[in-house]
Structures are given as C-alpha cells and as structure tokens.
Amino acid sequence: xxxxxxxxxxxxxxxxxxxxxxxxxxxxxxADAVASSMExxxxxGGVVPEIASRAHLEAIVPMIQLACERAGxxxxxxxxxxxTSGPGLAGALMVGVGAAKAxxxxxxxxxxxxxxxxxxxxxxxxxxxxxxxxxxxxxxxGGHSNLLQVNxxxxxxxxxxxxxxxxxxxxxxxxxxxxxxxxxxxxxxxxEAASGSSVAIDFPRGLTSRxxxxxxxxxxxxxxxxxxxxxxxxxxxRAGEPVPVADVAASxxxxxxxxxxxxxxxxxxxxxxxxxxxxxxxxxNSRLRALAEERxxxxxxxxxxxxxxxxxxxxxxxxxxxxxxxxRGHRPSALDFPADSSQPVSQVWV
Ligand code: KG4
Ligand code: ZN
Numbered sequence: 001x002x003x004x005x006x007x008x009x010x011x012x013x014x015x016x017x018x019x020x021x022x023x024x025x026x027x028x029x030x031a032d033a034v035a036s037s038m039e040x041x042x043x044x045g046g047v048v049p050e051i052a053s054r055a056h057l058e059a060i061v062p063m064i065q066l067a068c069e070r071a072g073x074x075x076x077x078x079x080x081x082x083x084t085s086g087p088g089l090a091g092a093l094m095v096g097v098g099a100a101k102a103x104x105x106x107x108x109x110x111x112x113x114x115x116x117x118x119x120x121x122x123x124x125x126x127x128x129x130x131x132x133x134x135x136x137x138x139x140x141x142g143g144h145s146n147l148l149q150v151n152x153x154x155x156x157x158x159x160x161x162x163x164x165x166x167x168x169x170x171x172x173x174x175x176x177x178x179x180x181x182x183x184x185x186x187x188x189x190x191x192e193a194a195s196g197s198s199v200a201i202d203f204p205r206g207l208t209s210r211x212x213x214x215x216x217x218x219x220x221x222x223x224x225x226x227x228x229x230x231x232x233x234x235x236x237x238r239a240g241e242p243v244p245v246a247d248v249a250a251s252x253x254x255x256x257x258x259x260x261x262x263x264x265x266x267x268x269x270x271x272x273x274x275x276x277x278x279x280x281x282x283x284x285n286s287r288l289r290a291l292a293e294e295r296x297x298x299x300x301x302x303x304x305x306x307x308x309x310x311x312x313x314x315x316x317x318x319x320x321x322x323x324x325x326x327x328r329g330h331r332p333s334a335l336d337f338p339a340d341s342s343q344p345v346s347q348v349w350v
Contacts, residue, residue, distance in 0.1 A: 005025050005026050005028070006024075006025055006026015006027060006028070006323055006327055007025070007026065007079040007080060007327060008023070008024075008025050008073065008077060008078050008079045008080075009023070009024055009025075009078065009079060009082055009319045009322040009323040009326060010022070010023050010064070010067065010068075010075070010078050010080075010081050010082070010103075010315075010319060011023070011024070011081075011082040011083070011114075011119075011315045011316065011317070011318030011319025011320070011321070011322050012060070012064075012081070012082070012083040012084065012096045012099060012100045012315055012318060013083075013084045013096060013116070013119070013313055013314060013315045013317065013318045014056045014060065014084065014088075014092050014095050014096030014099075015086070015087065015088025015089060015092055015093050015096070015116045015143075015313065016047060016052065016088055016089060016092060016142070016143055016313055017037045017038055017041060017052045017055070017092075017313075018034050018035070018036050018037075018038075018312065018313040018314065019034070019035045019036075019037075019055065019056045019059035019060055019063050019095075019096075020032070020033070020034045020035075020063065020313060020314040020315030020316070020317075020318070021033045021034075021060075021063040021064050021066070021067040021315040022067060022314060022315030022316030022317070022318065022319040022320070023067050023068070023070075023071040023073065023315075023316075023319055024126065024316060024319040024323050025323075026323055027125045027126060027129070027130065027320070027323070027324075028126070029126040029316050029320075030070070030071035030072075030073070031066075031068070031069075031070035031071035031316075032067070032070075032309070032310075032314055032315060032316040033063045033064075033066040033067040033070060034063070034309075034313075034314050034315065035059035035062070035063055037051060037052055037056075037059075038184065040055060041183070042182070042183045045173065045174075045177045045183050046142075046170070046173060047089070047142070049090075049092065050091065052089060052091070052092045053089070053091035053092050053094070053095060056092055056095035056096065057095055060099045061099075064099070064103075075103065075107055076107060078107065078109055079110075079326065080109055080110045080111070080112060080322060080323075080326050080332070081100050081103050081107075081109055081110070081111045081112070081322070082100075082111075082112045082113075082114050082318050082319055082321065082322020082323075082325070083096050083097055083099075083100035083101075083111065083112070083113055083114070083318065084096055084097075084113075084114060084115075084116045084119065084318055085097060085113030085114060085115070085333075085337055085338070085339060085340055085349075085350050086115065086116065086339060086340035086341055086343030087116055087117070087340065087341055087342050087343045087344075088116055088143070088339075088341060089341065090339060090341040093339035093341060094339045096339075097113065097337075097338075097339045100113075101335060104335065105335065110326075110332035111332055111333055111335065112322045112325050112326070112332055112333055112349055113333040113337045113349060113350040114318060114321050114322055114325065114348065114349045114350075115157075115321075115345060115347060115348050115349065116313075116318075116343075117139055117144065117146060117148070117157075118150075118153060118154075118157055118321055118345065118348045119317035119318045119320070119321045120137070120139050120141075120279040120280055120311075120317055121135075121137040121139070121148065121150055121153060121279060122153050122317060122320045122321035122324055123279065123306055123310045123311075123314070123316060123317035123320050123321075124277050124279065124304050124306045124310075125320055125324070126306075126310065126316060126320050127307060127310060128304050131150070131153055132275040132302075133150060133151060133152055133153065134149060134150060134151045134273050134275075135150050135273060135275035135276065135277055135304075136148065136149060136150070136160075136264065136267055136268055136271065136273050136275065136276045136277070137150055137276070137277040137278075137279065138260060138264045138277070138278045139278075139279055139280045140167070140168040140169065140260060140278070140279075140280040140281075140282035140283060140288070141167060141168075141169045141281040141282055141312070141313070142167060142169035142170055142184070142281055143167055143169070143170075144163070144167050144280065145162065145163035145167045145220045145222075145260075146161070146162055146163075146345065147159075147161040147162075147218045147220075147263060147264060147267055148160060148345060149267075149271060149273065150277075153321070153324055153348070154321075154324050154325045154328050154330060154348055154349070155330070155348055157345050157346060157348060158346065159344070159345050159346065160218040160267050160271075161216070161217070161218025161219040161220065161267070162219055162220070163219070163220040163221065163222065164207070164216065164219050164220070164221050165221050165222060165223035166221075166222040166223045166226060167222070168220070168222060168256055168280075168282045169184070169185075169186055169280070169282045171223075171225060171226050171256060172184070172185040172186040172189050172256070172282065173185040173186070174226050175189065175226055175229050175248075175249075175252050176188055176189055178229065178230050178233060179192075179233065179243070179245050179248060179249065180245075181245075184281075186281060186282060186284070186285060187284070189249045189252065189253060190253065190284075190285050190286055190287070192245055192249035193246065193249040193250035193253045193287065194246075194250075194286075195246045196244070196245075196246030196247040196248070196249050196250030197246075197247050197250055197251070198250040198251055198253065198254035199251070200244065200247035200248075201232060201247060201251040202251070203225055203228050203229060203232075203251050203252055203254075203255040204224055204225055204228050204255065205225075205255055205258055205259045205262075206220060206221035206223075206224050206225055206259060207219055207220060207221045207259075208259060208262070217263075217266070217270075218263055218266070218267050220259060220260070220263065222256065225252065225255055225256070229248060229252050232248070233248065253285070253287050254287065256288075257285065257287045257288045257291045257292075258291070260282075260288060260292075261288065261291045261292045261295050262295075264276055264278070264292070265296065265301065268296075268299065268301050269299065274301050274302060275301070275302045275304065276296060276301050276302070276304070277304045277305070277306075278292055278303065278304075278305045279305070279306055279310075279311050280311060280312075281311060281312045281313075283305055283306070283308075283311040284311060284312075289305060292305070321348075325348070333349065
C-alpha cells in the first residue's frame with residue numbers, strides 16, 4: 001500500500017437483493033460489479049429472503065472475478081477485505097460474510113465486517129471527495145429510512161431518527177402495487193408523477209403534527225400514508241369512477257418527499273450541521289432531489305447526492321468504508337464475527 005494512494009480494498013455486499021463486489025484504492029473507485037435478483041422478486045411485489053440468499057450464492061464468485069478483472073488486479077494484491085456484517089436479511093448476509101471469510105483465510109488478508117448503513121454514507125467519498133465531518137445523512141431505500149449524524153464515518157455515527165413502520169422505498173413499492181403498477185414502484189411512480197398534480201390530493205404527512213414532533217421529531221412513518229392512498233383509491237373504485245393514477249402518484253410522492261426533506265433540513269438546523277448526504281435507492285427520485293436542493297439552498301446547506309448506481313446497494317460502498325477504516329488504523333475483525341441482521345448504526349465495524 002502506498003500512503004498517497006491509500007489501501008487496496010475489496011468490498012462485498014449481500015444484505016438484500018444485490019450481490020455487489022467493489023474494489024477501491026483509498027477514495028478511488030476501481031471497479032463495481034453488481035448482480036441483482038430484483039426480477040426474481042418482482043412477482044411477489046417485494047424481496048423474498050430465500051430467493052435472495054440463493055441468488056447471492058450463484059452470483060458471489062462471478063462478481064468477485066468480474067470486479068478483479070475490471071480493476072485489473074489480482075486478489076493477492078489486496079490490502080484488506082471488507083464485507084457487510086449487517087444490518088440486512090440474515091441468510092443473505094451470511095453468503096457475503098462466508099465468502100469474505102474464505103477469501104481472507106485463503107489469502108491471509110485482514111477482514112473488516114462493516115455496517116451497511118455507514119457504507120451508504122461512505123460511498124459518497126468516491127464521487128465527491130473526503131466526507132465533511134460532522135455531516136448529516138438521509139438514507140432512504142426499500143429497506144431503510146434513517147436520519148444520521150455522522151461525526152466520524154469509521155467510529156461515531158448517531159441515529160437521529162428512523163422509520164417506525166415502512167421504509168420510504170417500501171411505501172413506493174406498496175402504493176405502486178395498489179395502483180396496478182410494476183415492481184419496483186419507485187421509478188414507475190416517479191415517471192407517472194411527472195404528468196400528475198402534486199396538489200390534487202392532500203395526503204397525510206406522517207409524524208409531523210405538533211404532538212408527534214415532541215416524541216418523533218426526526219422519525220418517519222409511511223404506513224398511514226399508504227393506507228390513506230388505499231382508502232382514496234378504493235372510494236373512487238366503489239363510486240365507479242376512474243382512478244387518476246398520475247395525480248395519485250404525484251400527490252403521494254409529494255407527501256413522501258415533503259416529509260423526508262423537511263425533517264432532514266430540520267435536523268440540520270437543530271444540530272447546526274451544514275452538510276447533508278442523501279443516499280439509498282429512493283435518492284434517485286426526481287422530486288426528492290429537486291425539493292432537497294431547493295430547501296438546502298434556502299438554508300445554506302451543502303447537499304451531496306451520489307450518482308444512482310452508487311446510491312443503490314453495491315460493493316463499492318463497502319470497499320469505500322473498509323478503506324477508510326484501514327486508513328484510520330482501526331483493527332481488523334476477528335474471523336469469527338457473525339452476520340448481524342439488526343446491527344445498530346452506532347456499530348460501524350465489528
Ligand atoms: O437501495 P435500493 O436499491 O435497495 C434497498 O432497498 O436496499 O433501493 C430500492 C428501493 C425500492 O423500494 C425502489 O422502489 C426505490 O428504491 N426507488 C425509488 C426510485 N428508484 C428506486 N423510489 C423513488 N423514486 C425513484 N426514482
Ligand atoms: Zn441499502
């Protein structure tokens with residue numbers, strides 16, 4: 001490893017439905033190979049854990065080979081291996097953790113079991129350079145909706161808020177299903193919303209009443225919104241009237257993006273932190289990006305949103321976090337660490 005370039009790290013991600021293997025040198029992305037089992041889950045309208053685990057088993061070795069090929073490196077050159085130890089689906093995590101341990105043992109390399117959520121934040125370094133610390137992070141995907149205060153990306157992350165029910169992406173997927181749209185719901189609702197009116201229907205903004213804010217200032221709730229959309233659509237159908245899909249999509253999307261950005265900006269004001277990273281699959285949403293930019297600019301907050309393929313689950317984010325952990329001199333993980341499906345975000349590495 002050269003001090004100027006940083007450590008050469010391979011990262012493995014298998015917490016949900018993407019089998020990702022990324023390779024970085026320090027903060028430079030060398031390769032990012034991702035296989036997704038999304039299509040196999042589509043008929044069920046959501047991720048089926050058993051299907052995801054089997055798909056990881058099939059994809060993991062080809063993705064490792066592809067990443068090495070793309071980066072032009074041999075495994076023997078690596079300085080360390082990083083892998084998502086949690087949170088995520090237990091069976092899915094075990095495939096990545098098992099593969100990473102086998103590599104570490106066979107190659108006699110240090111291994112770092114790392115937190116998936118921290119990886120979503122660390123990945124931004126590959127595109128926008130060193131992460132300002134402290135910064136705030138809004139992570140929104142099919143599996144998570146978190147508002148984080150990142151004081152040190154390798155050792156000090158504080159959870160400010162969480163969803164208390166559905167994740168933001170999950171709400172998109174469920175609302176798409178009840179509108180008869182395809183899975184995953186985010187991109188199709190985003191596209192439908194473009195021709196609809198965001199003020200056509202006044203859908204509820206979860207956990208924003210004065211009383212809710214006392215206990216849940218930075219928490220999210222999307223299941224009430226999903227139910228409100230379902231009731232509204234059912235009422236139209238009962239009355240024999242057509243459902244204005246574009247208006248429902250746009251009004252639903254506005255409710256989600258309004259709450260996400262409002263709470264993220266409120267957290268910035270509350271903490272005095274003026275950098276906000278938004279990541280996760282829902283960060284691809286056009287309205288979320290536009291509203292976040294508008295509201296951040298109005299408050300003098302610097303917004304960082306990684307490009308789409310780095311926002312969704314991938315191995316590069318795990319490699320990026322692993323490289324930062326190595327560069328800052330933290331110890332490797334013991335080889336017997338478990339996959340922890342509910343690993344808290346405060347535990348950046350195991
Ligand atoms: O990060 P990701 O690929 O996987 C995890 O869930 O971890 O996120 C997938 C989620 C899905 O729920 C999908 O509907 C949502 O991200 N998504 C979007 C958009 N593109 C993907 N949601 C809103 N707008 C989009 N354009
Ligand atoms: Zn994720």
